[in-house]
Amino acid sequence: MRRPLRRPSLRWRVAAALGLGSLLVTSLLAVATWNLASDYMLRQREQSVTRQAQVNLRLVEDAVSKGSEGLTELLTGLTTSPDSTIMLFRRDDVLTSGRQVDPGAVPPALLAMARDGTPARQRLHADGIPVVAVVQPLSAGQGIYVELFQLSQLDRTFRFISGLLVAGTVLSGLIGVALGSWASRRALRPLTELTVAASRIAGGDLKARLPDQDDPDLAPLASTFNSTADALQQRVLRDARFAGDVSHELRSPLTTMVNAAAVLRRRQAELPGTTGKALGLLTSEVDRFARMVVDLMEISRADQDVDRDEFEPLDVGGLVRGAAPLLLPPDVEIVVEPPPPLVLGDRRRLDRVIANLIENAGRHAGGAVRIAVLHRDGKVRLEVDDAGPGVPEEMREQVFERFTRGTRAGSRGTDTGSGLGLALVAEHVRRHHGHVWIEDRPGGGARFVVELPEVGR
DSSP: OOOOOOOOOHHHHHHHHHHHHHHHHHHHHHHHHHHHHHHHHHHHHHHHHHHHHHHHHHHHHHHHHTTOTTHHHHHHHHOOSTTOEEEEEOSSOEEEEESOOOGGGSOHHHHHHHHTTOOEEEEEEETTEEEEEEEEEOGGGOOEEEEEEEOHHHHHHHHHHHHHHHHHHHHHHHHHHHHHHHHHHHHTHHHHHHHHHHHHHHTTOTTOOOOOOOSTTTHHHHHHHHHHHHHHHHHHHHHHHHHHHHHHHHHHHHHHHHHHHHHHHHTGGGSOHHHHHHHHHHHHHHHHHHHHHHHHHHHHHHHSOOOGGGOEEEEHHHHHHHHHHHHSOTTSEEEEOSSOOEEEEOHHHHHHHHHHHHHHHHHHSSOEEEEEEEEETTEEEEEEEESSSOOOGGGTTGGGSTTOOGGGTTOOSSOOOOSOHHHHHHHHHHHTTOEEEEEEOTTSSEEEEEEEEBOOO
């Protein structure tokens, strides 16, 4: 299937339009200048050579009427340059002087007009040189006077002017593109600022705002955007505070319920049949509820702004090794590439990322089998491999959403978790300007990958 062509950006369309417009206008001016200049210079040259030929004709007529024997010397003296040619056609011969040109190069039509008594003039090429041929009849039918004036110098002038006009036209088009790019960049700067601010808000930076604008056309846009961002920030903070307040208020009664459930669980073996099963379901739901409340409190803290000034350089390998004795069996492979991989972050949040990934592997995928901390192109890469069946392609983004538990969503009575663990991982990683995703583990299973910017040494 053929992919559709990608449309150029607005900036380049504006630049191209201005460049094309400049090119067209300059081309029209160049064509007009060329036509006016070339026509004027040719007319001036033709009028000049015609007057010169008329003066020479009178001298030749006077010499012919007197029967002067120095006619050849006269014709030689009348040649204005080495490239000019004079021909005198008489009944029985043709006298020439100057640059030797075959008399047949003169068009017969011009000679015929002169025989009929009509002077004529025509531009042509004689032996490869551009000339103006001026043909005039002598009085009393004594012959035809032909003088060829070369146009080589004028032709060189025309080539220079045409090259100059073409170069100026091309340069004008390039300048138009440059001016268009500069003008469009300035005109679209508010749109660029809007895009950057919207991207920052989408990335979780609710403090992003547009600067105040003095332009009356842009001021309402900046004011409306900032008001919308303020309202969104207040709404998110209210929701986060509400979730935190509710979770905090639930902790006291929930602690009582958890302790009571622990007491009942120890006596569960003494309860008969259905009562014992009901108690088992109740205690498992209380435990899940307790984890959910803790995760909700963590979510409420994660939704609040992060003070990056409080971040510190942390050794991710050290964090993994610190969590391993508490969360992993001793046979799990732990790989940490030297030198110690450092990131700028919040220790509590990164500890929670590592713990949630390990607990997710243990709860849903048969446990973690390998944890690696690697260096990749200026990033610190944390890999957690599990022994499960893997995660389907269509679920690899969905599992990081809140209250998503994959194919086990909606189940009860088993240790399915709260559905917030991976959502917390994604939130904490995003707050650290990192990325998290799922890959296939070589040999089967899933590989959860976290990449965070590495601190320069």
